[in-house]
Amino acid sequence: MDERHTMETVLEETRTQPMKPHALPPRATPPTQVRPADADAKPKTPSLADERIVLEVQKFNLWYGSSQALHDINLKFPMGKVTALIGPSGCGKSTLIRCINRLNDLVDIIRIEGDMLLNGKSIYGRDVDVIELRKRTGMVFQKTNPFPMSIYENVIYPLRIDGENRRKILDEVVERSLQRAALWDEVKDRLQDSALQLSGGQQQRLCIARAVAADPEVLLMDEPCSALDPIATGKVEELIYQLRGYYSVMIVTHNMQQAARVSDYTAFMYLGKVIEYDATEKIFTNPSKKQTEDYVTGRFG
């Protein structure tokens, strides 16, 4: 085993050589990410102050008819990191994420106040073209929704509706997206098969590939693993972890352990308000608010 060999090398090395000050030995195994985030240094607790902001939610309020579902939300989502939204059912996390790509426009009785800025550009401004906005975001849903077409057509759907028909470009995008979604090896020989023949986990990864095909500025995920079995869930979680650095990911999940496993930052929401928003490490080892602590320890309700 690789691990043992390298560990014993380290052992021998430190016994025979004079002590070196303060530096840890070089990495034993190669990095699993293409762009690892400073693996050699001691991992620092992430801090929002150091991050570049990709999406800013400003004084955001939402009403379903006459009842208010979101109260004065103010959040800054960091670029290139995974941010999780957790909270009990009905706390508004799904509603909030669907506001980012204005999917809630499809529901007539919703009224909105406040704004969101995606890379500085307003989402709810007067002249915003919703179709253009949606092309800058990618979304993955709880229920896998592959389109009734071939795998190839599914992945390039966002490009097709944009009018892109050049074969070379489409082929490139398909390969890149499927590789990023960790699905390329499994389907590269049957791209023309119907997407509906894939298993549940594969379908969800296909949806992820489709969501990243157009290189979105943010990747939105609404409980992407809820409908999957544990093995498929594990694969998708590992995938999400590796997407950081390439994309800014916002994931809604009712499974807080999942949030702990995959995200860098977590926002805890309750009854339409953000109770606490901090580094995931802090939320799960030493949250500031008692409500948060009650929720993550499972004492809620």
Added chain:
Amino acid sequence: MERHFDQELDDLKQALLRMASIAEQNVAQALKALVQRDNSLAAKVDEEDNLLDALQIEIDDRAIKLLALRQPTARDLRLLTMAMKISTDLERIGDEAVNISHRAQELNQEPLLKPLVDIPRMAELAQSMIRDALDAFVYEKPDGAREIIQRDEKVDQLNHQLHRELTSFMVEDPHTITRCLNLMSVAHNLERIADHATNIAEEIVYLYEARDIRHQHE
């Protein structure tokens, strides 16, 4: 399936390994300072101990975070919990080595009482126990760890033997009392180091076999 969690466990093991190497080195250095009557070496041991302390804090911090964020089970869980215990034992070993180096500095102010025989023997045993514990950790050999525990008896015997010898020295010639007390202290430190090495061995057995063998050989 490859998990990034495996990477994080790797990093933790690396840190533990590093800490163990430094602790082992420190014990060797402290003995050298005593045997070769070198005060500069003693000072170095002090310095390196700071590194050990920092590593202990770091390892504990990493382990807590991984426990909170990764919900480990089975061997992963045992690794994290035992890592925290092993780091504690290693830090104590480091502290004992610092004590030995202080005793060495005091002893170097006076002429040698007698040629050191037992103390190096004890040191040899203690160091071998630490080394073998590391090997058992790296090569996943819990049986090797078991074998270490038996050597602790020998170290205890040597300690008692030295204790009797030095006591008779002190009775004979009161001028040797300071030096004898220092030497007894060193022997005591070495005996403690062996105990900590035994603890580490027991923790390694638990890590790889999930069997708690503490307090059985008493």
Added chain:
Amino acid sequence: MSSEQKNKSRSTNLTARGEPMVWLTGGGLVVATLMIAGLLLFVLVNGTATFWPKPLKQVATADGKQFLGEISRIETYRVPATELEGLEKTSPDAAAKIRAADGASERELLRTGNFDLYGDDFKWVALHNVTKTETPPNAWMLERQEWGPFLGFIKEVRVDGKAVASTPDEMRAKFNELHGRARARWREVRRLEKKDVGAINHELEQQRLNLRKIELKHGKESAPYQDAVESRARREAELKVKYEELEKNIKAIRDEDARYTLLLAEVGGREKEQKISEIVRAYPANALSFGRQFGVYCSRWWEFLTDEPREANTEGGVLPAIFGTVMMTLVMSLVVAPFGVIAALYLREYAKQGLLLSAVRIAVNNLAGVPSIVFGVFGLGFFCYVVGGTIDSIFYPERLPSPTYGTGGLLWASLTLALLTVPVVIVSTEEALAAVPSSMREGSYACGASKWQTIRRIVLPRAMPGVMTGLILAMARGAGEVAPLMITGVVKLAPELPVDGHAPFIHFARSFMHLGFHIYDVGFQSRNAEAGKPMVFTTTLLLIALIALLNLSAIYIRNRLKKKYVGAQF
């Protein structure tokens, strides 16, 4: 509590478990299945039996008459008192039997044919009157071009007025030899008349219409008109020459034909000379081997499917009706499919939800309940008179006063039926659209697709199986409707098919024949109800088979679409 009571309270009531419901629902299904199967079997048995060549029976009755014919059916009837009294005198045993049976006796219906000699072709013969029954081996059944079948004996085979065969076997052989050629000549004459003479007539008509057009446009006094009159006169002269030549040809063939005749005699003693070319099919009914019988059966089926009707639709084939039915169903489907799907799309996807929308939807649903004859009346009034009349006055003024589009025809009948079946398509398409999961739509929107892109690429393909179901239902309903067709373009006998070799090849203004209407006409409107009855069954069988074929192909297409677009249901 005693153990008895305990047991009672523990055993579950059968009714609670639903046992009766299982029996009830199962029973209902069985009854429905039996009814359908029974109907199909009834039609099948009667329809397939029609063309089988039956033996000819010769019966002698008590009053000395002789009858030769196929036995059509036998029934029990009440003997009228006067007849009974007469019977007492002539045959007391028979009378006694009848009295014993409470005045009832049996009689058989003989198909005697020979309408041209006797004025009727079916005769009832009371079984108690029959003195002798025999099956003469030389009795012939001859199906003719006119006057229906002749049942009797061949006395002579004549060529140029002289007999060339006299024994039954010789006559049979000679007849078979001459018949083929005679029919070929007959078909040749027909072809000349229909095609060549028809082409001349067609052109003459065109000339007339062109002249009228110019007259209307420029007036009788204008120069173009005068020119046209001249050129028309010239052309007519040319055509007349051609026509006369054709006439000569036809006459020559007819003369040749007249040489070959048969002298036929029937049991009543009368004789008739019959041209061989006018005999469609003939066979000695009692002397056929099974193979020959089967041959006659198959040739009759072939004629049924590919030939035109004769004898007021009681004989011959139904090819024009098949053609008309298929054409009409196709045109109807081509109209109703896009129209219905687009309407449903608007209702479901684009229209704003509200009172007005609900009202429209209710109206569409109720449209499906309107009696089909009402649609027919609407079709006649609106399509034929208003729209058709307007088209006539604008595009075909030269043909007036005889209407082109201003009367019933293929187009108006198809449109009327399209209107009738459009609610079915709209309702099923709406359901199919509603069944597309919203997760799929949201997925498309999230990719940045517009509403129309989502509909075109995702929703419609996914809904296609449901849409096809609606189309199948619509086609089946439309193909079977008769009432509205009767007044918007279907006729008893159409002079020509709506599709032919002259431009524009599909003539939407022509009347056509229809299988459903044909059934009605043959069964209830024909002069000869008894002759028509078997044809009713056969035509019904054909219509059911045709619709079943349409449905099966549509179902096949739908299954293919389902597999492609809906996939496995996990």
